[in-house]
Amino acid sequence: MPDQALxxxxxxxxxxxxxxxxxxxxxxxxxxxxxxxxxxxxxxxxIPKQHLASTREAIxxxxxxxxxxxxxxxxxxxxxxxxxxxxxxxxxxxxxxxTVHHLHLHLLGGRPMNWPPG
Ligand code: AMP
Ligand code: ZN
Numbered sequence: 176m177p178d179q180a181l182x183x184x185x186x187x188x189x190x191x192x193x194x195x196x197x198x199x200x201x202x203x204x205x206x207x208x209x210x211x212x213x214x215x216x217x218x219x220x221x222i223p224k225q226h227l228a229s230t231r232e233a234i235x236x237x238x239x240x241x242x243x244x245x246x247x248x249x250x251x252x253x254x255x256x257x258x259x260x261x262x263x264x265x266x267x268x269x270x271x272x273x274t275v276h277h278l279h280l281h282l283l284g285g286r287p288m289n290w291p292p293g
Pocket of ligand 2: 184188227276277
């Protein structure tokens with residue numbers, strides 16, 4: 176079962192509560208917490224509680240969870256008063272700059288974002 180918690184996965188440990196974080200938002204599928212190395216005044220991570228390495232492994236059965244990630248991000252953005260906008264980012268694989276191999280959505284806000292990204 177590929178989506179079970181991996182013992183050596185940092186974000187699985189966070190989802191299970193083995194590593195404490197400020198749990199900004201939580202439901203049955205999703206957890207949001209602050210990024211430890213913020214790149215904007217507001218920088219939060221939203222993760223599925225179930226392990227999924229990246230969007231490369233995403234299949235149709237993950238659709239509810241992936242949809243919930245985006246809906247939760249919108250809710251957290253409201254909670255953080257990001258009415259002026261924000262950026263949602265999913266880094267995937269080496270070329271995408273992914274460093275933690277448990278899928279996560281970055282929510283960045285509180286300043287204007289540049290385009291194109293680096
Ligand atoms: P990515 O480069 O897209 O894989 O993003 C991984 C993110 O996880 C980076 O922005 C890190 O700062 C963040 N990160 C790593 N360890 C932790 C942690 N223990 N708590 C919160 N954020 C973390
Ligand atoms: Zn994991």
